Amino acid sequence: MWGQEKKEETSSSEQEGKEVIMDVSNSTIAEGTGDINAFVGKGVEFKGTITYSGTVRIDGYLDGEIHTDGVVLIGEEAVIQAKITAGTIVCKGKVTGDVVAKECVKLRAPAVINGSVKTPVLSMEDGVLFNGALEMAHDGVCDLPRDASLHPVGMIMPPNLKRVNG
Helix, strand or coil: CHHHCCCCCCCHHHHCCCEEEEECCCCCEECCEECCCEEECCCCEEEEEEEEECEEEECCEEEEEEEECCEEEECCCCEEEEEEEEEEEEECCEEECCEEEEEEEEECCCCEEECCEECCCEEECCCCEEECCEECCCCCCCCCCCCCCCCCCCCCCCCCCCCCCC
16 A cells, blocks of 8 residues: 555655655545545644645645645545645545535535635535635536435425415
8 A cells, every 4th residue: 555655754844845746546436435545644744745646535734735636535633724636525624725626525524614616516514614615617527426306396296295376
């Protein structure tokens, strides 16, 4: 798992302002399942830019930027002050900064987002705090479960309900 990673052996104070490039490919993920290729654990503080392919989970503190076409998993303990550009973002932690996802953003309680979000698909649970702007376009695909019983309002009525005109 860690053998695919290219990293410099430096202290956290030496990492500030440097760019760390991780090559973590060959990943499949569906809502936090699958292979996690890199992990920033609870209690870890990182300042700088992370660029990678694949899936990374962040449970620590990050100040800087994250760039990937892959997946960013933000744990409940995570505190991120960064610009995030990714394929898919699943967040349960605290993010301050602009978020751009090519596929989708999934906000799970107790996530707190302070900043703009740009994504074609947004999923948000009850209990999430979102303060910022949202921009959506129709060019992305996200594997969210779909409820087949949802229909446009007024198009199909359940048989046990009567239409009231008035």
